[in-house]
Amino acid sequence: MNGIETITRPRFLENEELPPSYYEAPAPYKSAPSCNVNLLELSRYARKIGKKLIELTNTDDLSLIAVVMKAPTSAIRFKNASSLLDFGFANFEYKKMVNKDDVIKSIKVNKGVNTQINVVAEEDCGTLIAKGNDLNIEQNIELPDVADAPIKKGDIIGKLTYTLDGEIVGECNLIANKDVEKMNWMNMERHVLEKWFMLLR
Secondary structure, three states, X not given: OOOOOOOOOOEXXXXXXXXXXXXXXXXXXXXXXXXXXXXXXXXXXXXXXXXXXXXXXXXXXXXXXXXXXXXXXXXXXXXXXXXXXXXHHHHEEEXXXXXXXXXXXXXXXXXXXXOEEEEEEOOOEEEEEEOOHHHHEEEEEXXXXXXXXXXXXXXXXXXXXXXXXXXXXXXEEEEEOOOEOEXXXXXXXXXXXHHHHHHHO
């Protein structure tokens, strides 16, 4: 197959029902719902309408599924499936836009023992797009200017959204990367003493 010589060897599943393990495996494109395919149901549907071939292959960051139905011979089915995969890998890519725990922004904390906190991505965020379209992706950060203490690590502070031509192609929550206690007389005294010790060192 031209263009995919370096790709992991494809899995060819001809006229057979996929085992439940394929359905239970993690979806390769978590942030792109349109790419989540129930392979078990797909193979059951294909069985009802005649001869079919389901071909699975992947690179390091992109997995593709080619489904060919009602082709008269195995040779034609394999050729068409290979053509579909060639087209997919030549024209599309998985674009990761942010990694889990990447610091997106720092915001002020009101009445906290810390005056500010880093806000990080809750999970990896990416999308399947046509090659070259990544330059048109726009990032939108929804965050308050100030967060009120107390704050727990993992609390949702805001949201990160990516759009392409006005359509959302990826999003994830923005969360606090640590605990911030609310200021009171006890921890205020401890906080002042820690500052003094730092100044005297």
